[in-house]
Amino acid sequence: MTTNPSIAIIGGGPGGLMLARLLQQGGRAVILFERDAHAGERAQGGSLDLHAETGQRTMRLAGLEVEFIAAARPEDQGDRLYDSAGALVFDHDGAGHDRPEIDRTVLRDILLAALAPGTVRWGSPVEAIRPWGDGWEVVIDGAAQRFDIVIGADGAWSRVRPLLSDATPVYEGATLLELGFDVERHPQVDALTGHGKMFAAGDNRLLITQRNGAGHIRGYAGLRIPEATARTWQSMPVEAVRAQVLAEFAGWAPQLRALIAEGDALAVRPMTALPIGHRWTTRRGITLLGDAAHVMSPFSGEGVNLALADAADLAEALLSAEGWAAVTRYEAAMADRAAIAAKGAAEGLRLSISSDALGSVLEHYRERALA
């Protein structure tokens, strides 16, 4: 491998964009292939909280701390918990916590603005990666481009991962219907949510709302269904899924059922995860970061934080004079760190959508409030 290898990053989520930024800061040329046609093609999803030692640290390393602080919402770290009858059983405003929220779109815009013009090749869905000499061919639209190093930052269903591992994400038994609310049109959802996030839990069902920026609230209705049903729901019009989900919440308080009935139904999201502790035998010139390496359910709140921390550690390895041995060490440390979060996510999902979810979530919140 040359001292200034050509580098392709596949995927322009938070992990891939951050890696591109850090490599450019270190003086490396990099091309990032993203399948979306442009930055606004797809709704990017809800609010993310960045943790001090991972997400926030990486923003600092990337020289983007000022932009992050200006855009973040430290006032939105509260937690509320309701039972299925609509009684408030826990309310903590979260003031003083160090996990400020930021909308995913805003984070993406900050990262995009930090890249050299032309870095992101929009509308570039990678079809295949093939070994070529000492490097790799990236195939888009039937045409191959050659690189010394390819990084898979292409999320849960990565096209890069099969070159390193046979593992694929497995359904975890629960599915979320994603909902959107405009605060002005839904003052009752505004009032239920408070300053941050609310859970309503019980009887193997879960409702979540989470405050986003710009007068929006994101919601999720979660329940346990077989994988075949989840796949069917994904292929159905989302309005038809809403009716089925609403029927599953029969008996819940009217103000909670109204969340499902009145929100904009956005997407069906089956929860999937790679095996806890997923790792692979290193292969020179190709590696993974973020969800491509360790997708897990969002119930640990670590996904974006891990993706950003992976980008920081991988950039450091790629910029070191040591060569691929440093990347091999990155892979081992990244897999160890992700395994802890993946265990937490699996446990979080198991407890949050369970027959005893109210007691489990309450205990978790009380411990966190005291910490």
Ligand SMILES: Cc1cc2nc3c(=O)[nH]c(=O)nc-3n(C[C@H](O)[C@H](O)[C@H](O)COP(=O)(O)OP(=O)(O)OC[C@H]3O[C@@H](n4cnc5c(N)ncnc54)[C@H](O)[C@@H]3O)c2cc1C
């Ligand atoms: C409902 C939900 C809620 C979540 N909530 C939270 C939360 O509160 N906190 C948190 O930390 N995490 C949360 N997560 C997880 C978090 O979104 C992910 O961990 C994080 O986005 C991973 O970043 P990434 O860059 O690795 O991958 P992604 O964000 O998945 O980005 C991958 C990118 O690759 C592109 N791509 C895919 N295939 C190709 C291809 N073949 N060619 C070119 N481009 C391709 C995609 O278009 C995408 O832009 C949540 C996830 C979900 C589903």
